[in-house]
Amino acid sequence: MTDEYGLLDTDPEAAIGDEWEEIDVTDTEADRIARERDREFEQFEEQIKDAEQFKVEQSVFDDATFGALYKLIADGHIDAFGGPISTGKEANVYEALGADDTEVAVKIFRINASPFQQMRTYLEGDPRFEGIGNNKKQVVLAWVRKEFANLRRAREAGVRVPNPIAVERNVLVMELVGLVEDRARRLAEVNVENPETAYEVVREYMRRLHTAGLIHGDLSEYNMIIHDGELVIIDLGQAVTIHHPNAGDLLRRDCENVAAFFSRQGLETSGDDLFEYIAGDDDRVRW
Numbered sequence: 001m002t003d004e005y006g007l008l009d010t011d012p013e014a015a016i017g018d019e020w021e022e023i024d025v026t027d028t029e030a031d032r033i034a035r036e037r038d039r040e041f042e043q044f045e046e047q048i049k050d051a052e053q054f055k056v057e058q059s060v061f062d063d064a065t066f067g068a069l070y071k072l073i074a075d076g077h078i079d080a081f082g083g084p085i086s087t088g089k090e091a092n093v094y095e096a097l098g099a100d101d102t103e104v105a106v107k108i109f110r111i112n113a114s115p116f117q118q119m120r121t122y123l124e125g126d127p128r129f130e131g132i133g134n135n136k137k138q139v140v141l142a143w144v145r146k147e148f149a150n151l152r153r154a155r156e157a158g159v160r161v162p163n164p165i166a167v168e169r170n171v172l173v174m175e176l177v178g179l180v181e182d183r184a185r186r187l188a189e190v191n192v193e194n195p196e197t198a199y200e201v202v203r204e205y206m207r208r209l210h211t212a213g214l215i216h217g218d219l220s221e222y223n224m225i226i227h228d229g230e231l232v233i234i235d236l237g238q239a240v241t242i243h244h245p246n247a248g249d250l251l252r253r254d255c256e257n258v259a260a261f262f263s264r265q266g267l268e269t270s271g272d273d274l275f276e277y278i279a280g281d282d283d284r285v286r287w
């Protein structure tokens with residue numbers, strides 16, 4: 001297979017063990033910091049509240065979010081903030097300068113505006129979230145840690161996703177794909193020059209994710225970005241494990257979305273073909 005679109009050359013099965021890592025959903029360090037704010041933190045809060053890019057988006061930043069940002073700055077994961085890349089219903093994504101002058105993306109989830117009941121349904125059956133209650137904050141915080149863990153697992157499986165760097169409360173820091181001056185574009189926004197190869201890369205990544213026990217759950221041309229000829233899958237917050245009761249339906253929907261996009265690019269394919277390629281021999285995601 002050609003390396004156009006940057007297909008990673010790895011063996012997903014070799015990278016994946018049977019154990020799911022535990023995800024701590026208890027009170028975070030940032031919550032404690034928010035409660036015990038000292039003078040230094042108050043100064044920081046004033047400073048960051050004044051920053052131009054946050055003035056319009058004050059609703060994202062409750063005190064505990066400032067606590068999380070403070071902790072990420074103190075730990076050296078964020079050095080300075082840039083502007084917003086995307087302002088969505090559940091989260092905003094900002095450009096920032098990270099450690100060693102690298103550029104990073106900072107995704108800040110809203111606790112109050114998040115559709116937590118819907119989020120909860122994606123946590124069901126996931127061995128990493130057994131016992132997660134009905135508390136809104138806990139559900140959203142679990143979701144953020146889930147995105148972080150999913151990114152890590154996808155990477156281990158040889159899927160090109162943004163490198164996850166740190167997670168603190170409702171803030172996720174990850175590699176910025178593209179550059180501040182030369183942003184990555186969603187697949188939906190570009191003219192795909194070689195759809196055959198792009199499709200091969202996407203379906204291989206879907207197969208690897210499945211081998212690693214994950215189903216993206218919202219895959220389409222809007223959650224794949226391209227930069228410098230490299231295709232990167234993003235937004236893994238809702239990705240579920242194959243234990244999820246709706247795993248089969250979610251995989252089916254992903255396959256239909258992806259196949260529909262590439263059919264519009266002139267390829268002969270269908271959701272059924274793609275599903276067969278990814279999970280044809282897996283009884284766990286049949287229905």
Ligand SMILES: Nc1ncnc2c1ncn2[C@@H]1O[C@H](COP(=O)(O)OP(=O)(O)OP(=O)(O)O)[C@@H](O)[C@H]1O
Nearest residue numbers: 085086088091093105162174175176177184234235
């Ligand atoms: N690591 C990244 N590098 C570069 N751009 C990114 C990165 N992560 C996200 N983006 C940009 O931010 C947008 C929103 O990101 P993402 O889909 O993760 O958030 P979201 O709040 O779930 O968005 P949506 O509601 O549109 O699904 C993406 O379409 C992409 O343009």
